[in-house]
Amino acid sequence: EAGVAQSPRYKIIEKRQSVAFWCNPISGHATLYWYQQILGQGPKLLIQFQNNGVVDDSQLPKDRFSAERLKGVDSTLKIQPAKLEDSAVYLCASSLERGRGQGFYEQYFGPGTRLTVT
Amino acid sequence: EDKVVQSPLSLVVHEGDTVTLNCSYEVTNFRSLLWYKQEKKAPTFLFMLTSSGIEKKSGRLSSILDKKELFSILNITATQTGDSAIYLCAVNSNSGYALNFGKGTSLLVTP
Numbered sequence: 192e193a194g195v196a197q198s199p200r201y202k203i204i205e206k207r208q209s210v211a212f213w214c215n216p217i218s219g220h221a222t223l224y225w226y227q228q229i230l231g232q233g234p235k236l237l238i239q240f241q242n243n244g245v246v247d248d249s250q251l252p253k254d255r256f257s258a259e260r261l262k263g264v265d266s267t268l269k270i271q272p273a274k275l276e277d278s279a280v281y282l283c284a285s286s287l288e289r290g291r292g293q294g295f296y297e298q299y300f301g302p303g304t305r306l307t308v309t
Numbered sequence: 310e311d312k313v314v315q316s317p318l319s320l321v322v323h324e325g326d327t328v329t330l331n332c333s334y335e336v337t338n339f340r341s342l343l344w345y346k347q348e349k350k351a352p353t354f355l356f357m358l359t360s361s362g363i364e365k366k367s368g369r370l371s372s373i374l375d376k377k378e379l380f381s382i383l384n385i386t387a388t389q390t391g392d393s394a395i396y397l398c399a400v401n402s403n404s405g406y407a408l409n410f411g412k413g414t415s416l417l418v419t420p
Contacts, residue, residue, distance in 0.1 A: 195351075197401045224407065231412065232395050232412050232413075233313075233399070233411050233412050234352070234397075234408075234410050235409070235410070236407040236409075239407055247407060268365055280350060282350075282351065282352070283405075296353075297343060297357050298408060299354065300351040300353070301351055301353045301391025302350045302351045303350040303351055305350075
């Protein structure tokens with residue numbers, strides 16, 4: 192079974208530039224997550240989709256970050272304009288859809304994109 | 310605010326040693342606790358714990374949850390250099406779908 196795919200793997204940009212990351216979840220996984228992991232910290236959720244709808248984007252800095260999941264499969268995360276503090280690894284994860292009364296399904300992570308903002 | 314605290318933050322051991330990693334949490338409406346191993350980039354799933362006192366095992370790794378005292382431990386016996394990684398603990402609560410991660414424990418196993 193193919194895992195979660197992400198691209199690019201590395202990106203270096205200057206502050207105030209824009210950048211976009213792409214994620215393709217595991218086939219059949221309705222739920223998709225974007226996490227930001229700053230060096231020395233655990234991943235922090237930015238946004239969660241179920242199919243093509245947003246479930247939780249409470250920690251997404253909406254003045255500069257945006258994400259979409261058209262057609263409920265692939266997703267893109269964009270930063271515009273980037274700041275120095277956005278330097279981090281951006282992880283995409285997916286899981287089976289969590290329905291009412293069902294247990295929590297473990298999340299499977301992609302390899303991440305390491306962003307460096309100079 | 311939900312909190313997940315891991316200890317120690319880093320650990321260096323010799324091959325063959327046994328290690329115990331700790332994770333304590335404070336969350337409203339706890340649902341499950343998960344352990345991940347992170348080498349280089351992507352965290353890989355190890356265990357999911359939902360019930361107190363039931364040990365989960367996979368080879369040399371095992372984990373148990375204490376819902377009364379709000380903590381979990383991850384044990385690794387007969388450590389190998391390939392066990393060197395960051396071990397992440399995460400908690401899921403009924404208040405959301407996302408995982409709330411701790412900062413991780415960085416384990417280095419020396420030959």
